[in-house]
Amino acid sequence: MHGKIVRYLSSNGKGAVINLSRKLFEFTKETWHDKKVIPAVDMFVEFRCNEAGQITDCKASKFQDFSGNSMISESEFWHHETDEQLETLLSNKRDAIVQKIYKETNYQKIKEITLDIKPMESLKRYFYQEFSAIAFLNDLYLPKNKYLYDYTHLKRFSAKTLDNLLYSDKTIPKDDFIEEIGIMTRLESAYSDFTRYQKVNVENVFKDHFLSQQCHYQALIVAINNAKDTSNLCQKRINAFNSDILLLERRIQAKVDLEKNQQKLQKVRLELKKMIEMESYNSNLCKYLLQIKKHFEEHYFKIFTSLYEKTYERIYKKIKSGLDICITLLNDKIYHKVLKSVALQKNFFKNANNDRVPTMIYFIEQYLEHLNKDRLNELDTLLYHYVDKIRKKHRKHFLIVTTDEQESTNLKLKILLQNELYSVKVAYKRTLYFSLINEITFEKIYIDSAHIWESPEGLIQEAKAFKANAKTPFEIFSKSVSTNRFGF
Structure with missing residues (x-):
């Protein structure tokens, strides 16, 4: 019979259809048998029920528009059981019009x-x-x-x-x-x-x-x-x-x-x-x-x-x-x-190794990191070049130097909030700091003066000695003023 969707939730795939008698019938994603169309409220449908009145087959009707040049009215849609009947009606109407034109x-x-x-x-x-x-x-x-x-x-x-x-x-x-x-x-x-x-x-x-x-x-x-x-x-x-x-x-x-x-x-x-x-x-x-x-x-x-x-x-x-x-x-x-998730702040972002936001680009990069770049298939080669182009255009690296886990997490979140593609590294010990400033050119380096192993000046001088960060700006902060000094 014919009906109209009056309710549909894509989260669980359940919906309701009303018929000519204004009776409601429930349908699920399992009984929706139209691969080309996603159910939507106000969509006209053709459906079948079992003896218990449960929908066993539901799909979008071929007839959705009853205005303008349509030869089928909405009333005719409701008063015919199937699309096949409507197609026969449409064919008969068109034949009658053709014969009338021919005679006149x-x-x-x-x-x-x-x-x-x-x-x-x-x-x-x-x-x-x-x-x-x-x-x-x-x-x-x-x-x-x-x-x-x-x-x-x-x-x-x-x-x-x-x-x-x-x-x-x-x-x-x-x-x-x-x-x-x-x-x-x-x-x-x-x-x-x-x-x-x-x-x-x-x-x-x-x-x-x-x-x-x-x-x-x-x-x-x-x-x-x-x-x-x-x-x-x-x-x-x-x-x-x-x-x-x-x-x-x-x-x-x-x-x-x-x-x-x-x-x-x-x-x-x-x-x-x-x-x-x-x-x-x-x-x-x-x-x-x-x-x-x-x-x-x-x-x-x-x-x-x-x-x-x-x-x-x-x-x-x-x-x-x-x-x-x-x-x-x-x-x-x-x-x-x-970034707003408390659960992720307490677990994922507290880990110093997690320097980026886990978005789609993040998982693509993870996927590509485990592949042999010399043996990529055609699809992965295109993916690699696509992501590489994005990284070159939008990726910026930041470094936080502190032994305070909470302080580094808070500042990391503020920086990552500026751009999804930013990377924020945390150096919580000397060997890691030395390795990072030698390998990566940073957009900016933040030094927590209250939680470091030596003076800020010594750390700055050490970084300036490397070509990669010779011109990198530094920001020295302490917990008492960190909230207002970075402009976030």
Whole structure:
């Protein structure tokens, strides 16, 4: 039967459908059998129930829009059990319109075919699911000048990054990420479907989704077929009349019923003349209408093909851009929740070895660190170059010199809050400090004057001796003033 989704939670995949009688039916992600579409509130659906009234099969209806040029009304949707019944109704309605146009049109005088549905309108219907997916992007807010990550590279690390956050901090519900995940899932479905559009024969799409919707064009086809059939019938009658004439002429030559056969011959010749005229009329009409048909097809096929390519490219870019936005926003939300998480502050960030925020880029870097750079496959090679480019552009290194664990954690969080890609090292002993200032060029080095093994001046002098940090600025702080001196 037909219904409409009135409630849906993407977190657990459960929803409710209302039917014509305003009765509610529950469905789950297991009973949703439409891979191309993600359930959404106000979506029209076709579903089946068992004897207990439980939904066993639910999917999006092919009929979602009942405005504008739609031949099916919402009332008809509710009063028909299946999409198949609606398609039959639609076909019957279109046939009735075609017949009406055919009967009311003088095909001897027409110069061109009236356009019923514009090429762009037919393409909107053809790409309906993709346009619907793109519409969800309007609900997303992206800060100005925000750097967009590439979905194709980050996608396979998104689940691990989110799972790490949810596992590390049990107080964060997965529902906090419903909006981004829901829109991304819908866009992913549209994105994966685009592979089939690459192999599509545009001429077939033109015939099935444009010409088939043109009632005046279909009426012309009826006129052409009728003219052709009439012409063929006339030709058969002409052949029959010619045979009759030969037979009658032989009888007259043999002087068999001479007067009677002469009258018949005259009558047959008269009928033959009329039939030749009728055949000529229908044959010429058929040729004339075929020319109009050919011109219509060639003219609009050129327009349709151009629009198809432009629409395909535009939708593809929109979906790809939308996925980039979604993965960026999801990553950004994880980033901020990680930094605000008390559980992660007490465990992850207290560890001096954890110098970055565990976002998607962090897990990509971890993944690449364990691979042999000389034996990377094509996908990992692209990933490596992508991340390396980001690091070179955005990565900045900072160093905190202190033996106070809490002080280093607090300052580390403040620095990491400035940028997701920053790296904050902590030197809590001399050997580690010596190693770090020799290997890494730091953007800034912070020295806790109250918790170090020697004077700040000695540490600064030691760092300046290395080429890597000869020009690095230093900031000396103590616990009593650390909150206000760094401008965070």
